[in-house]
Amino acid sequence: MYTLFITGTAGSGKSTLTGSFNEWLRDQEQSTITVNLDPAATVLPYEPDVDVREMVDYERIMVTRRLGPNAALIASVREVARHIEELREEVNSFNVDYVLVDTPGQLELFAFRKEGKIIAKNLTDGSKAMLFLLDPMFCVNPKNFAASIFLSVSIYLSFGMPLIMALSKIDAVPKKYINRILRWAESDEAFLIDLENRLKGAQMLLARDVAKAVFDVSSFVPIIPVSALNMSGLVELHGALTRIFSEGELELR
Numbered sequence: 001m002y003t004l005f006i007t008g009t010a011g012s013g014k015s016t017l018t019g020s021f022n023e024w025l026r027d028q029e030q031s032t033i034t035v036n037l038d039p040a041a042t043v044l045p046y047e048p049d050v051d052v053r054e055m056v057d058y059e060r061i062m063v064t065r066r067l068g069p070n071a072a073l074i075a076s077v078r079e080v081a082r083h084i085e086e087l088r089e090e091v092n093s094f095n096v097d098y099v100l101v102d103t104p105g106q107l108e109l110f111a112f113r114k115e116g117k118i119i120a121k122n123l124t125d126g127s128k129a130m131l132f133l134l135d136p137m138f139c140v141n142p143k144n145f146a147a148s149i150f151l152s153v154s155i156y157l158s159f160g161m162p163l164i165m166a167l168s169k170i171d172a173v174p175k176k177y178i179n180r181i182l183r184w185a186e187s188d189e190a191f192l193i194d195l196e197n198r199l200k201g202a203q204m205l206l207a208r209d210v211a212k213a214v215f216d217v218s219s220f221v222p223i224i225p226v227s228a229l230n231m232s233g234l235v236e237l238h239g240a241l242t243r244i245f246s247e248g249e250l251e252l253r
């Protein structure tokens, strides 16, 4: 059983890709399930096979404990972690090749709290990998690109799972933006030149130092351009996953 945790900033396309990639894999005769880990999801673009909303009632937690939306989310994710054995049994009962896990809309809830790690560690057995989605509308600004890569690397360090990055929604932005982002990902020199043209003074120096440090870690992580809307790049995404799952853990170089 292979498990893919789909992460990324809010709105980067996690839920949509979970649905599309699930359909794509099923078309390839793979057995799959989708897991929704977001207790506060209202509408999802797919029908989850396992859904934490059946165990944890976000609205009710908000009302009965008199919490604001964010505090209620934190309490809900804690509640999900308490149900981890139940979740695990449910996931295992499907006995599939691929488990696609859609993570909460707010990244930090899953990525930087101990509950996220408990859930990631115990949800399934077998090989696991993390997919981090980069939103091209956001990342076309070099400062935001550096921030996103930084975020993905900190998630990588915090979970210790093999990491793949995907540039999402490529159907929605001009090709030249996509190419620019991919060029930055390939060559830190190209990135630094564009960065220096845009930023000045202390901000530029800081962004440059952060970028250099982070590029050292991220340079071996492939960035795959995908669209959940027209399914482009899913062949490549699957190829990268297959490599990772067959090689086992990628070592930090």
Ligand SMILES: Nc1nc2c(ncn2[C@@H]2O[C@H](COP(=O)(O)OP(=O)(O)O)[C@@H](O)[C@H]2O)c(=O)[nH]1
Residues within 6 Å of the ligand: 008, 009, 010, 011, 012, 013, 014, 015, 016, 017, 105, 168, 169, 170, 171, 172, 226, 227, 228, 229, 230
């Ligand atoms: N054009 C386009 N829009 C997308 C794509 N993937 C997601 N979106 C849109 O981006 C928004 C956020 O997507 P969603 O999957 O909910 O993001 P999440 O918060 O990361 O789960 C929604 O309006 C989606 O319809 C894509 O591949 N192409």
Ligand SMILES: [Mg+2]
Residues within 6 Å of the ligand: 014, 015, 016, 038, 103, 104, 105
């Ligand atoms: Mg979502």
